[in-house]
Amino acid sequence: MKSAKRIESVQSPVIPLIGQWIAEHPGTISLGQGVVHYPPPPAVRRAVAEALIDEPRIDRYGSVRGIEELLERIQTKVRCENQLSLEEQTVLCTAGSNMGFLNAVLAIADVGDEIILPCPYYFNHQMAIELAGCKAVSVPTDADYQLDLSAIQTAMSPRTRAVVTVSPNNPTGAVYSQAALTRVNQLCQRHPCYHISDEAYEVFTFNGTSHFSPASLAESAGHTISLFSLSKAYGMAGWRCGYMILPKHLEADMKKVQDTNLICPPIICQVAAAAALEVGSGWCREQIQPFRAVREHVLDELTDLSAGCRVPRSDGAFYVLLQLDTQLADIELVHTLIRDFGVAVLPSSTFGNPQGCGVRISYGSLQAATVQAGMERLKRGLRSLL
Numbered sequence: 451m452k453s454a455k456r457i458e459s460v461q462s463p464v465i466p467l468i469g470q471w472i473a474e475h476p477g478t479i480s481l482g483q484g485v486v487h488y489p490p491p492p493a494v495r496r497a498v499a500e501a502l503i504d505e506p507r508i509d510r511y512g513s514v515r516g517i518e519e520l521l522e523r524i525q526t527k528v529r530c531e532n533q534l535s536l537e538e539q540t541v542l543c544t545a546g547s548n549m550g551f552l553n554a555v556l557a558i559a560d561v562g563d564e565i566i567l568p569c570p571y572y573f574n575h576q577m578a579i580e581l582a583g584c585k586a587v588s589v590p591t592d593a594d595y596q597l598d599l600s601a602i603q604t605a606m607s608p609r610t611r612a613v614v615t616v617s618p619n620n621p622t623g624a625v626y627s628q629a630a631l632t633r634v635n636q637l638c639q640r641h642p643c644y645h646i647s648d649e650a651y652e653v654f655t656f657n658g659t660s661h662f663s664p665a666s667l668a669e670s671a672g673h674t675i676s677l678f679s680l681s682k683a684y685g686m687a688g689w690r691c692g693y694m695i696l697p698k699h700l701e702a703d704m705k706k707v708q709d710t711n712l713i714c715p716p717i718i719c720q721v722a723a724a725a726a727l728e729v730g731s732g733w734c735r736e737q738i739q740p741f742r743a744v745r746e747h748v749l750d751e752l753t754d755l756s757a758g759c760r761v762p763r764s765d766g767a768f769y770v771l772l773q774l775d776t777q778l779a780d781i782e783l784v785h786t787l788i789r790d791f792g793v794a795v796l797p798s799s800t801f802g803n804p805q806g807c808g809v810r811i812s813y814g815s816l817q818a819a820t821v822q823a824g825m826e827r828l829k830r831g832l833r834s835l836l
Contacts, residue, residue, distance in 0.1 A: 461577060464781075464800040471788045479824035480794040484620060484769065485815045488685045488737045490726060497725035498718060508721065512714040514705045516543030516693070520720045523727040524693050528678075531731060532652075532663040538671035540701050542708065543693050543723070545715040547650050547679040550694035552578045553711075554675050557703040558644055559584045559611040565646075566605050566613040568597055570771060570801035572620045572648070584611075588802050594763045595622035595771065597630045603637055612644040612675075613637065618651040618661065618766025621801045621810040625655055625766035628662040635664040638673050645670070650679040650692075651767040653734050656745060659765040665695055672697050682814075683734040684726045690715065691723035741768060741814065744821050748813045751825040758836035768814030771798055773806065776836050780807045783835060791831035793824050 465483055472478045501508055507517075515521060524541050528534040544550040551574070559565060561583035567575060569588040579586040587610070589601040602613060613634055617626040631647070638645040645664055652661045665674040676695040681687040696704055708714070748770060752761045758775040776783065780797035788794050798808030811828070813821050 461573065461800065463577075464573070464796060468784070468788070468794055468796065471785060472794050475788055475792065478788055478792045478794050479820060479827060480815070481811045481813065481821070481824050481828065482794045482796050483815060484682070484767075484812045485687050486682060486685050486737070486768070487815050487817055490685045490689070490722070491729040491733050493725045493729050494684075494686070494722045498722050501718060501721045505721070508717040510717070512717050512720070514709050514714050515541065516714065517717060517720045517724065520724040520727070523724055527727055527731075528663075528695060532649075532676075533666035534663065534676075534695060535671070536695070538698055539665065539695050540698050541693055541695055542701070542704055543715055543720060544708070545690040545692065545712060545719070546681060547648060547677040547692040547694070548574050548578070549690075549708075549711070550677040550692055551575055551646065551648065552582070553694065553704055553707045554612070554644070554646055554677075554696070555579055555582045555584060556707045557700055562609065563611045564607060564609045565611055566602060567802070568602070568615065570595070570621050570798060570803040571614070572616055573800050573802070575614055575616075575648075576802060585609075591624070595619065595624040597626055597634065599630065599633050599637070602634060606637070606641055606643070610641060610643050612646045614646045614648065615664070616648040616650075618654055619769075620651065620767055621769050621796070621798070622762065622771045623764030623767045623769040624762075625659045625661070631662055631664045632667060635667055635670050635674060639669065642673060644673050644675055646675045646677065648677045650677065650682055652678070653683045653731055654738060654741070654768060655766045656742060657765045661766075672699070675700070680723050680726055683731065683738075685737070686722065686726060689719045689722050691719050691726075740818065744813050744818050747818070747822060748811065748825060751829060755829055755832055759832060768812055770811045770813075771801070771803070771808055772811065773808045774832070774836060776807050778807055778835065780809060783807060784809060786835060787828065787831045791827045791834075793827035793831060795828065
């Protein structure tokens, strides 16, 4: 028996392949996967330990929307930090923002419908769209990976159901301005379609840039779906905790999707998430503070590689997406870097990058000294290969 053609056509996740190559070459330093090096707040483990002892509800099904204390803390957070009113919106707890995105696609689009992704895009978004039988329509960004609003407008068709923005961006680190995100949101309102705003990296901003939530705009509530995650800022990738803010008119359909898929995120994970949000984003910013020096070191090292390498501006997340002047396929280059130089990065082609060979560097998962060693290996490898 063959698998469905729709599934066969979806790209295979690149991270397991890179992980396999790393395992085959012990000692490789990974500048690949997008995680942070620090653990969750201590209060998370304390809350979980207490719940395991005397909390019977962790053994039962929970509400599709989420447990009450987590919903309350999310509501407080998005009102205070994202300036969302929630008068026409509701909250749904999800097993990470990836699940929130798939929920959204399944709830708003039919087979054959189109969803616009500024390119380079987060590869799981493209995969989710195609798994749902929809079409991912990629549109270019500019030389610094900023939004091309005219390209987005031109790409809109009668079958467009959503425009997706990720800011701060994975894989580029670009932070979109309030003006650009406002224009996208207004385009979606006029079309009409939904604006899906992925804000997983909201606390990771540098160089005086700031994060903006499109759902805070007046008249945006009815067509804006916002996705958030605790994986990055709180060091909780393995807990699979996230949430989405969505128009109230989508709540019933979104619940159908989530109830069919997993009913609700595991209750013990929701307890962990509630404890993390109680600690608050101030704790996250303290953990992120050392990223600034690491980030500057990475950019300085890459600038030193000027020949054959372009380093577009990156003011957010913990990524840099390099453009390389070479005829090598980027997946071949990545394999060679692991095999011969002991350093792993991700190929830009997996993010739909249309600008030739490139690699994504992630500097969040390692301590500063290890990042420095990894960058030395990367520079040596790129100088040799370019």
